[in-house]
Amino acid sequence: MIRASIVGASGYTGGELLRLLRFHPSVEVRQATSERLAGKFVHNAHPNLRGSTRLKFSSAAELEPCDVLFLCLPHGQSMTRIDEFRALAPRIVDLSADFRLRDPTGYGRWYGREHPRPDLLREFVYGVPELHRDALVGADLVACAGCNATATILALRPFFRRGLAGNAVVEVKAGSSEGGNASSDASHHPERSGAVRSYKPTGHRHVAEMLQELGAGEVHFSATSIEMVRGILATGHVFLDRDLSEKDVWKILREDYAAEPFVRIVKERSGIHRYPEPKLVAGTNYCDIGFERDPASNRLVVISAIDNLMKGAAGQAVQAFNIMHGLDETTGLEFPGLHPI
């Protein structure tokens, strides 16, 4: 059994990791830390786990050596405490933004701070298996991608990497769990309920990852909070440099994703589920991708849907973990979702 511990396990991504790893056949969850809830059963923070584990939260000061540490800390903490964590485990999967960017100057530009350990940035593998599977095999350090970045990159990359487009506008509709489990004025129920709120029309931090992983071109990204707890719907407007038929687009997406266990092409001719829809992937590790070619212009609309806590965080982390350890990458991630939901 692989001994795993989760640092910062009282948040939503930590809870999802606990849910996934608790039933993973090759993993023993040794510790889950929370300074606020140390000594309390994990089901105090994650009531869905009641009855499935008697694990209690520990303080990070009580962490013991293990095989893998999953870091679910607020941004800025992993980068300053990485040596402490590496002394405890030979393998680290970081779910924060702290090691996603390879270029240290990106942290100054996008996160407003200098990175204290730029020497480690190129040692971390960006944790999207569809892009970096080979590098993940046997990797010791993995930085999971941002949720909006995951949805956007998987949708756009087939077109950017072929040089079919170098310019896209992406609008993301995001659920409230993207904001984490800390309350704020913005999350107060009378303010949040029913909201359709532009919260980042420009300058979203995840754009740094998009530009890094897409390699070239421009991504004009906006994010909107909507009445949803889990999920992301990314609608990308790709302006093609050459004419493509819908059949051509099918071919491109099949070339990249037909063998991917967690990417599905969703484009039905009829019915109500013709394009990706976040609630249909809630709780799953799927990224559904659909598209429509605008016959009146060079615009290709590419649509992707993920669960931000799963493919956009904990599910991606477990998929990467499986690949790191030479396990079947779908292990522990087989849940197909619920319908209706």
Next chain:
Amino acid sequence: MAECPVCGAEIELTADVVVGELLECPDCGSELEVLEVDPPELGEAPETEEDWGQ
């Protein structure tokens, strides 16, 4: 094998398929009609579209 005329999916036809038979593409969900059996050829079957544009 026949190709879906809409999305290009490879579709396996049964040995007893006949001209005029209707089937559904497993990838794009298009309703297809068998136009020829040897060599196999599929065409789009006519369908009624929903109007979502209110």
